[in-house]
Amino acid sequence: MESLSDTNWDVVISGTGLQQSLLALALSRSGKNVLHVDPNDFYGAAEAAFSLQEADEWAGKNRDEPTLTPSIFAAAEVTKPATVGERGLSFPRAYSLALAPQIIHTKSELLSQLVSSKAFRQVEFLAVGSFYIFQPSSSSSSEASTQPSLSRIPSTREDVFASTAIPTRAKRSLMKFLKFVLEYDAEPQTEAWKARAGEPLVEFLASEFKLDERLRADVMTLTLSLDGAISVGAGLAAIHRHMTSMGLFGAGFAAVYPKWGGLSEVAQVGCRAGAVGGAVYMLGTGVTDVQKTEEERNLDPELPLGISLSNGISIRAKTLVQPAQLQTGGGDAVSLSRLTAIVSSDMSSVFEAMMDGAPTPAVAVVAFPPGCISTDGQESSKFPIYAMLHSSDTGECPTGQCVVYLSTLSTPTSKTILEKALSSLLAAVTDSDSERPTVLYKLSYEQTSGSSTSVNVDGAVVDLPPLPLDLAFNDAVMGQVRAAWDAVTKCDEPDGSVQYMKFEDREGAVDDDNFD
Incomplete structure (x- = not known):
């Protein structure tokens, strides 16, 4: 077997985020020499999902406030209860907490391409159920006080x-x-x-x-x-x-969610397809330098890039696909405050099927309109707050518990606002005669997406922008993946004979599902 430095690499992909992993899927039948590296020791990059131990370690590495050098994650903090009892946390790997959970509408191009590439068989999709609006408590001298509640949205x-x-x-x-x-x-x-x-x-x-x-x-x-x-x-x-x-894949739901960690699972499916297709994978290894000088091109016009890896190895490649440097200037940059909480209740009331014949949903969405949550200093929420509730069916927590993902646009008080929203949500799902669920674990952090939303191709180097921070998957991402694929393959197949994301079944595969 040739060493890394002796191999003529067609493409080096840096990072195992969703876009890069889908690109690996698209290239998995291309016959190209692909080296896929990631400086992290886990798959998924900003779309990763963690056990509790991994989440603790990740928070320790991302606890600093933003500096002059922008970073995707900052101000990460883990909070655990002082005591645990019967309803306490289970073992760390019983959890899979998603950094950036997104629902996927059933008409999404992502699902279409997972079907056409036959990768859908490796992902279990769960129904996203009702959307709710939070109704604050009310009290007046003439009316009895009412506790906060959730009102289901007719769609x-x-x-x-x-x-x-x-x-x-x-x-x-x-x-x-x-x-x-x-x-x-x-x-x-x-x-x-x-x-x-x-x-x-x-x-x-x-x-x-x-x-x-x-x-x-x-x-x-x-x-x-x-x-x-x-x-x-x-x-x-x-x-x-x-x-x-609505109803495209079954009665009563318009969106789905991948089991075991959302988009992280899709990213790993893409990487597995790349590995089956012959790609070489190296976690804990990043790109430290790229040389694309005239001298390098003269040495080998077919391999114009000299790439140095963090493990000290130097390689040569035709193309490098890498994450774009985070740029926070401009009107398109978005920063979210996020709070992930594990609670000691299955929150079953929000996961009821919407109609007869509909599957039991595993995800529900609760919206807090602007102004309905206030800090102790009476500063009201400026932007909407969204809570995505995930049942144990998602594989993200044990039976009898629920994971709540809250997010809102970052403000000086957004962390406090999310804490108040979580408390209000638990009050809204608790009957007056029942005990309020306990928060067993909290992970809070800031997440930023850059102002760049397009793929930049500079000769043999392709820069992919970060995934948008939308709460529903944005199909513009699929255009970014296609643009990167075109940059890698356009010189090889000018007649367009290579089919993008349309694969025949591998030998031995069985198609029992009628999705085509």
């Missing part, structure tokens, strides 16, 4: 008809909007919104469809907008995606 016409909480007149307005959004990108609907595409969606809902404040909040929640100020054009597209995804 289909059947939901609207069945709802007893929506007045008849408001139902008509909502039905009009749902009918409109199903065909929003066709005439004559486009005439109603194209000229207002850049305006805030919430204003459009009020003026065009006369939706009241409560129904506007319901619709805005389905967009999963991080700032609550999504535009008409983007908002209608998001609602359309949600509604047209």
Whole structure:
């Protein structure tokens, strides 16, 4: 077997994040010499999932506040209870906490390509159930106090008809909007919104469809907008995606979630496909230097890059695909505050099937509209807060417990706001006669995505931007992966004869699932 330095590498992929791992999947039938390295000792990069011990170690390495050198993660902190009892934490590997959980709509291009590449058989997808809005407690001198509650959002016409909480007149307005959004990108609907595409969606809902404040909040929640100020054009597209995804893979759900850690599991499937295709994998090894001088090209025009690895080995390659350096300047940079909590309850009330024949969901989404959570100093939340509740069916916690992933745009008080939101959520899911669930473990951190959203190709070096911090998978990522694949393969197959992400079954594979 040739040594690393003696091998003529077609492509070196740095990092095992989702994009790089999907690229490895796309190249797995190409016959190319692929070296896939990662400076981390785990797969998944910013999309990784950790056991409790791994999460503790990761937090220790990412606890510092942001510096002049931007980093994806910062201010990580683990908090554990002072005491544990019958309902305490299980052993560390009983957990798989996702750094960046995202739901995947059933119409997503990611799912289509996992099917066409036959990789879907290696991922178990679970249904994402209801979307809820948090309703704060209320009290007045004339009314009895009420505890906070969760209100399920109707997202289909059947939901609207069945709802007893929506007045008849408001139902008509909502039905009009749902009918409109199903065909929003066709005439004559486009005439109603194209000229207002850049305006805030919430204003459009009020003026065009006369939706009241409560129904506007319901619709805005389905967009999963991080700032609550999504535009008409983007908002209608998001609602359309949600509604047209409903029922595609089964009754009662519009999105799915990969078991055992979300996108981390998809990344590992891509890496496994790359390994089966002959790629060489090296964790704990990063790229420290890249030389692409005229002198290097003269030495071997076919291998224009001289690459130094952190283990001291120097190699040569035709192409390098690597994560882009994080750039936080510009209007597209996003920073999220995240809080992951393990609680001592299965939270079963939020995981009920939405209709007869629907699967029991493993994920539920709770939205806290802006202003409904306040700090002790009475500073209200400026942006929406989202909580993704994952049952033990996800494989991320033991039976009888639940993992809650909370996130909101970063502000000076966002960490405190998330703590308050978690406490309020637990109060909302607890009956007045029941004991409130205990928080067994908390992991808080800041996560930043750069301002760059496009692939940069500089000769033989391809830079991939970080994954967007959206709460639902953004299919623009698939375009980034395709652009990297084109940069690697375009010189080899100018006629386009190589099929991208469309593979025949390997010998011995059996297709028992009718997804094609």
